[in-house]
Amino acid sequence: MISRSSVIIVARRTRTTLSSLSSSSSLVSQVVASPHKCTIQFRTTRTDSPFENFHALQRKNQWQRRSFSSTAETPHYHEETEQQHRHNHFEEGSGSKVLPSAMIALQKSGLARGDTVAVGGFGLGGVPESLLNALSSTEFDLDVQDLTVASLTAGVDGFGLGKLFESGRVKRMISSYVGENKNFEQMFFNGKLEVELIPQGTIAARLRAAGQGMPAFFTPTGAGTMYANGGIPIKYKPDGSGEVEIASQPRPTQVFDDGREYVMEYALCPEVSLIKAWKADKRGNLIFRGTAQNANPDAAVAAKICIVEAEHIVEVGELDPDEVHLPGVYADYVIHASDNEKRIERLRESSSDEANGRTNGVVSGPRERIIRRAAQEFRDGMYVNLGIGMPTLASNYVPDGISIELQAENGLLGLGPYPNPSRGQKADADWINAGKETVTANPGASTFSSSESFGMIRGGHVDLTILGGLQCSSSGDLASFFVPGKLLKGMGGAMDLVSAPGTRVVVTMDHTAKDGSPKIMEKCSLPLTGRGVVDTIITDMGVFDCNKENDGGLTLVEIARGVTVDDVKAATACTFSVADPLPFMD
Numbered sequence: 200m201i202s203r204s205s206v207i208i209v210a211r212r213t214r215t216t217l218s219s220l221s222s223s224s225s226l227v228s229q230v231v232a233s234p235h236k237c238t239i240q241f242r243t244t245r246t247d248s249p250f251e252n253f254h255a256l257q258r259k260n261q262w263q264r265r266s267f268s269s270t271a272e273t274p275h276y277h278e279e280t281e282q283q284h285r286h287n288h289f290e291e292g293s294g295s296k297v298l299p300s301a302m303i304a305l306q307k308s309g310l311a312r313g314d315t316v317a318v319g320g321f322g323l324g325g326v327p328e329s330l331l332n333a334l335s336s337t338e339f340d341l342d343v344q345d346l347t348v349a350s351l352t353a354g355v356d357g358f359g360l361g362k363l364f365e366s367g368r369v370k371r372m373i374s375s376y377v378g379e380n381k382n383f384e385q386m387f388f389n390g391k392l393e394v395e396l397i398p399q400g401t402i403a404a405r406l407r408a409a410g411q412g413m414p415a416f417f418t419p420t421g422a423g424t425m426y427a428n429g430g431i432p433i434k435y436k437p438d439g440s441g442e443v444e445i446a447s448q449p450r451p452t453q454v455f456d457d458g459r460e461y462v463m464e465y466a467l468c469p470e471v472s473l474i475k476a477w478k479a480d481k482r483g484n485l486i487f488r489g490t491a492q493n494a495n496p497d498a499a500v501a502a503k504i505c506i507v508e509a510e511h512i513v514e515v516g517e518l519d520p521d522e523v524h525l526p527g528v529y530a531d532y533v534i535h536a537s538d539n540e541k542r543i544e545r546l547r548e549s550s551s552d553e554a555n556g557r558t559n560g561v562v563s564g565p566r567e568r569i570i571r572r573a574a575q576e577f578r579d580g581m582y583v584n585l586g587i588g589m590p591t592l593a594s595n596y597v598p599d600g601i602s603i604e605l606q607a608e609n610g611l612l613g614l615g616p617y618p619n620p621s622r623g624q625k626a627d628a629d630w631i632n633a634g635k636e637t638v639t640a641n642p643g644a645s646t647f648s649s650s651e652s653f654g655m656i657r658g659g660h661v662d663l664t665i666l667g668g669l670q671c672s673s674s675g676d677l678a679s680f681f682v683p684g685k686l687l688k689g690m691g692g693a694m695d696l697v698s699a700p701g702t703r704v705v706v707t708m709d710h711t712a713k714d715g716s717p718k719i720m721e722k723c724s725l726p727l728t729g730r731g732v733v734d735t736i737i738t739d740m741g742v743f744d745c746n747k748e749n750d751g752g753l754t755l756v757e758i759a760r761g762v763t764v765d766d767v768k769a770a771t772a773c774t775f776s777v778a779d780p781l782p783f784m785d
Contacts, residue, residue: 296481304506314343324490329535343368352374419462421694490629493648570596573589576735582661610649611644666706677728720772721772754777
């Protein structure tokens, strides 16, 4: 709790460029609290303060946007002949932002060595293929190197972002999950690429904050974890030793009147953003389609210059104003999506039996027991987020008379089953879940941006989160994203999901690891995803309720058939209470 006296927070920053605003520069901020409000006063003492840079970026951004439509001459934007103007703008006519190619748009953007580029997309969904292909090409200015790229995920080898990494133009990647790109993995471990891992919702929020003129904000995501405390590998030494050369620095934190610790995050201000839209008019008003929306709007609003590639470009006035997802004020250049493969990363289709919920035999044994029990956590009318793996399968066992609405953090509420070809449903790259699998949307579903999605999560509007884990502690700590010495794939959206106030968090996992070691312990030995966040643990041996108050404590409330309490004690590395009576786990 903040006292009535002033509290001094010293925030430190590891990089002085705008390409990494995730950590703070040398500044002193004063927090003055009263019983009714908390006022934060920032006092900057150095010229490389992120706040000073932020406002300078805003001023430059405003000038560049004004100069785009101004009649005043500026060397970079307006010194062109009438013939060049017609070529560069592709269309004659007032207000058109359409250009003939991705290459011309990139050239006009002013992208330079050392800049930060925000790229829309999640997995392979909503990826600006044409722009990434052009930027990866040797035909584009070869001096544009040492880029920092910010995107939710890192894509796959040889496609989209994968091509950009292979081009050698990228120095640092800011992402939440990088586990599907083998070339990327090799570059990371060989010290050729820096990787700054940030929770998925935080990336979206930092981009959105930049677009809204907010230099910083506080979030519960990651508080009390390695993410906030520092030490996550960013770069390995290139000598093959596996030693870390650069690690993440501690982030400023603060406890507010609700007694919770929050992490301070700085706005992420890219020089250029590359985004993908389904439809655009010539003034840059945009419509997205399905989950291909993801972080595209967030990247668009954050940057000084936003380049949009659209599958369809229509005349001004053809779009219904009420259907526009992103107004044209954020778009600087629009090109047609000439490269539009729209590759599907994980094709999943269902049979008629699966669509009707008859999935017996798909999963069997102890894991089916876990999945069936997890489904009993559903209550009628709940909004639910299910993690990848066993949690997702719980949706096949929703009890009779119970109706739930599934939320996918990549931007879909009303998640439906996998498409069923026998019913005329086709797999669509624009409709995927958080595991990048093709899905459908149920009647009444809605789609939205990544920042909107994680806003509803952090705001406690999702009733229940079920996710997997590597370890849980007796005090409700969860470790699920990082095993030291192994590939650090990233935390994805898990840190956001478990930190939401008022959301019930249920963890499903095997009771022991493959080597027989316990996964439920007094204290987690692996880096935490969340501290004091778990309400219930469901394993193949039983169900535990966790008392997150008063320093925690586990109670075995259900036990699997054929398992004794002594068996559970032998497989658990902490003490626990036993409910009386102790029912069987069904």
